[in-house]
Amino acid sequence: MAVSEPTAPDAVASAAASEADVRLDGVTKRFGEMLAVDDLTLSIQRGHFYALLGPSGCGKTTTLRMIGGFEDPTGGRVYLGGEDVTDRPSHRRDVNTVFQSYALFPHLSVERNVAFGLERRKIGRAEVRRRVGEMLELVQLGPLAKRKPAQLSGGQQQRVALARALVNRPRALLLDEPLGALDLRLRRQLQIELKRIQQEVGITFVHVTHDQEEAMTMADTIVVMNRGRVEQAGTAEQLYELPRTAFVASFLGQSNLIDARVGAADGARTPVETHDGARLQVPSDRVGALAGEQASVGVRPEKMSLLTPEGIAPDGANVLRGRVVVASFLGVSVQYLVTTAGGEELTVIAQNEAGCAPDAFAVGREVQLCWDPRHTFVVARGADE
Amino acid sequence: MNARVRTWMLGIWSTAAILYLFIPIFIVVLFSFNDNRGRFNFTWNGFTLRHWAHPFRDPDLVTALRNSIEIGLLSTAVAVTLGTFLAMALVRYRFRGRGAIDLFVFLPMATPEVVMGAALLALFLVFNVSTGFVTILIAHVMFCLSYVVVTVRARLEGMDPHIEEAARDLGAGEMTTFWKVTLPMIAPGVAAAGVLAFALSVDDYVITSFNAGQTQTFPLFIFGATRQGVPAEVNVLATMLLIAVLLLMGLNVLLQRRLSRRDASGGGAEAVEEEPRPMVVTPAPSAAG
Ligand SMILES: Nc1ncnc2c1ncn2[C@@H]1O[C@H](COP(=O)(O)OP(=O)(O)OP(=O)(O)O)[C@@H](O)[C@H]1O
Ligand SMILES: [Mg+2]
Numbered sequence: 136m137a138v139s140e141p142t143a144p145d146a147v148a149s150a151a152a153s154e155a156d157v158r159l160d161g162v163t164k165r166f167g168e169m170l171a172v173d174d175l176t177l178s179i180q181r182g183h184f185y186a187l188l189g190p191s192g193c194g195k196t197t198t199l200r201m202i203g204g205f206e207d208p209t210g211g212r213v214y215l216g217g218e219d220v221t222d223r224p225s226h227r228r229d230v231n232t233v234f235q236s237y238a239l240f241p242h243l244s245v246e247r248n249v250a251f252g253l254e255r256r257k258i259g260r261a262e263v264r265r266r267v268g269e270m271l272e273l274v275q276l277g278p279l280a281k282r283k284p285a286q287l288s289g290g291q292q293q294r295v296a297l298a299r300a301l302v303n304r305p306r307a308l309l310l311d312e313p314l315g316a317l318d319l320r321l322r323r324q325l326q327i328e329l330k331r332i333q334q335e336v337g338i339t340f341v342h343v344t345h346d347q348e349e350a351m352t353m354a355d356t357i358v359v360m361n362r363g364r365v366e367q368a369g370t371a372e373q374l375y376e377l378p379r380t381a382f383v384a385s386f387l388g389q390s391n392l393i394d395a396r397v398g399a400a401d402g403a404r405t406p407v408e409t410h411d412g413a414r415l416q417v418p419s420d421r422v423g424a425l426a427g428e429q430a431s432v433g434v435r436p437e438k439m440s441l442l443t444p445e446g447i448a449p450d451g452a453n454v455l456r457g458r459v460v461v462a463s464f465l466g467v468s469v470q471y472l473v474t475t476a477g478g479e480e481l482t483v484i485a486q487n488e489a490g491c492a493p494d495a496f497a498v499g500r501e502v503q504l505c506w507d508p509r510h511t512f513v514v515a516r517g518a519d520e
Numbered sequence: 521m522n523a524r525v526r527t528w529m530l531g532i533w534s535t536a537a538i539l540y541l542f543i544p545i546f547i548v549v550l551f552s553f554n555d556n557r558g559r560f561n562f563t564w565n566g567f568t569l570r571h572w573a574h575p576f577r578d579p580d581l582v583t584a585l586r587n588s589i590e591i592g593l594l595s596t597a598v599a600v601t602l603g604t605f606l607a608m609a610l611v612r613y614r615f616r617g618r619g620a621i622d623l624f625v626f627l628p629m630a631t632p633e634v635v636m637g638a639a640l641l642a643l644f645l646v647f648n649v650s651t652g653f654v655t656i657l658i659a660h661v662m663f664c665l666s667y668v669v670v671t672v673r674a675r676l677e678g679m680d681p682h683i684e685e686a687a688r689d690l691g692a693g694e695m696t697t698f699w700k701v702t703l704p705m706i707a708p709g710v711a712a713a714g715v716l717a718f719a720l721s722v723d724d725y726v727i728t729s730f731n732a733g734q735t736q737t738f739p740l741f742i743f744g745a746t747r748q749g750v751p752a753e754v755n756v757l758a759t760m761l762l763i764a765v766l767l768l769m770g771l772n773v774l775l776q777r778r779l780s781r782r783d784a785s786g787g788g789a790e791a792v793e794e795e796p797r798p799m800v801v802t803p804a805p806s807a808a809g
Binding site for chain 1: 680682683685686687688689690691692693696700701704705
């Protein structure tokens with residue numbers, strides 16, 4: 136088994152562009168009739184922190200288990216560092232897993248747990264002891280080395296599981312909702328710690344979660360999955376600002392989606408006509424294959440602002456008319472629910488600048504909604520939201 | 521007032537139950553010290569230690585005892601090995617015929633011993649196997665196996681299967697995973713199964729009597745002896761057997777305690793309540809008395 140030495144993050148960054156560390160090529164997994172993972176192709180770069188994000192049952196765990204070698208794909212190939220490992224058993228794959236239940240060995244002490252992987256290889260005792268010691272320092276468990284897993288708190292067990300996997304310096308570390316069992320505070324703390332450790336050791340992390348905030352906090356790249364398929368992969372900004380499917384638009388944060396017909400491009404802007412006849416503008420480079428199609432236009436709630444009916448919208452802004460249905464004062468912001476002429480209920484989030492919900496936008500008032508066309512996106516009309 | 525009555529009743533009730541359980545055993549032990557006259561040992565004639573002076577005077581008895589212990593150890597070893605792997609296969613793998621095996625494993629426990637003894641004898645006759653030490657051994661392995669499977673299986677089912685996956689993940693092959701992880705974790709179950717199997721084997725009379733041929737085991741010997749009268753040595757030996765079994769049980773309980781202290785939980789956060797129950801095995805030392 137090849138042992139890749141941990142590399143410094145900057146060295147990683149330069150090598151990263153070309154090299155795929157983990158690659159799934161058209162991988163499919165069926166459990167009987169049930170299609171858990173559907174023709175999934177994914178390329179994970181060395182040294183990056185990837186999050187697999189998706190709703191329950193979308194196939195995240197199954198995907199991870201196929202990379203780890205615990206599940207045989209029904210079709211497709213799995214590559215690690217360019218090598219086809221599809222038919223290789225898990226103990227001969229250079230990846231390690233942190234299980235959701237931690238799966239620590241209850242009969243072994245913390246240090247023996249951490250040493251387990253190294254002891255399976257031809258590594259001298261002194262070397263094993265040194266590396267285990269170092270790793271326990273890294274996860275701040277040095278003083279607890281002699282304890283049994285049952286004598287540790289949940290967060291400590293989680294760190295043992297992490298140390299036990301990391302000490303082997305695997306090509307990639309697979310984490311299946313490792314923070315799922317912890318309370319919110321500890322979770323936030325460990326998220327930051329995980330990120331720190333990942334940057335320190337420079338190993339590729341593939342982190343499964345269904346918590347979008349967790350994914351956005353930690354990951355360089357987020358892969359949004361739905362029904363066994365990849366919906367979209369990209370950085371948090373890309374996914375949030377430019378969702379490419381209706382599912383991503385509504386799964387990652389809130390979105391206002393309006394049914395519309397996309398017109399023909401007119402320079403940098405493409406006109407869009409909503410189903411009730413309102414005309415909006417969308418940046419042409421966001422339309423793609425949807426030109427001339429029925430689609431949904433979307434905008435994030437915090438990108439919109441409210442104006443009184445007489446107010447003058449900035450030049451070139453997208454404008455819709457509607458009536459305020461709900462106005463909730465949330466402290467940091469005020470959240471409005473506005474019904475448009477076409478019947479959509481749109482959410483608008485406004486900064487709380489006045490110190491109260493302004494009278495002009497009280498419930499029942501007619502308002503104008505306006506936003507910069509740069510913040511408009513177009514997605515195929517989604518059946519699955 | 522009411523509560524006090526209840527406490528009293530409970531006390532009386534438990535005492536009665538315990539007496540009911542222990543009086544026969546007590547009588548057996550007591551009469552090993554009886555200074556009996558003649559061939560029978562039914563009336564109390566006064567205290568003596570003379571039966572305890574030479575309990576092994578009879579060479580046949582020694583042979584019978586040795587046979588019993590040898591058969592007990594061998595059948596335990598075979599049944600525990602086979603049974604542990606069988607339990608692992610049943611819990612961990614899905615394979616054709618699994619359901620049938622599952623059912624058949626329980627069958628020997630439900631079958632009346634007489635029927636099983638007779639059936640085994642018939643089988644040996646059909647295959648022209650002469651009965652003796654080996655056939656006893658085969659019979660004992662057979663009925664011990666079920667108990668081993670049931671005991672080990674319970675332990676395996678309480679174990680997080682991800683723990684074995686974690687071992688593989690860390691580079692351990694099938695064998696290493698078994699020796700380093702699975703076996704240590706199911707050890708309490710395996711130990712309990714071993715004690716149970718040995719106890720069952722050593723005191724089995726019915727099935728053994730069908731398949732023994734000329735070979736004597738300890739229970740067979742005692743039963744034979746009682747037919748020619750009831751020598752007080754029978755009580756002595758029964759008492760010894762009782763003590764041996766009690767010692768084994770004590771050992772088992774101690775072992776379980778140590779193991780359960782060693783891994784007070786199954787490892788995962790949610791496995792904490794899965795503490796191994798001390799498996800107290802109580803075989804009835806019933807061969808004599
Ligand atoms: N061993 C199995 N046998 C049959 N179906 C399975 C098996 N494992 C998973 N599935 C099914 O495959 C689908 C994907 O499961 P998976 O565990 O990958 O989901 P997940 O994305 O990890 O969900 P969660 O967030 O709830 O953990 C689910 O519908 C599940 O019921
Ligand atoms: Mg999962």
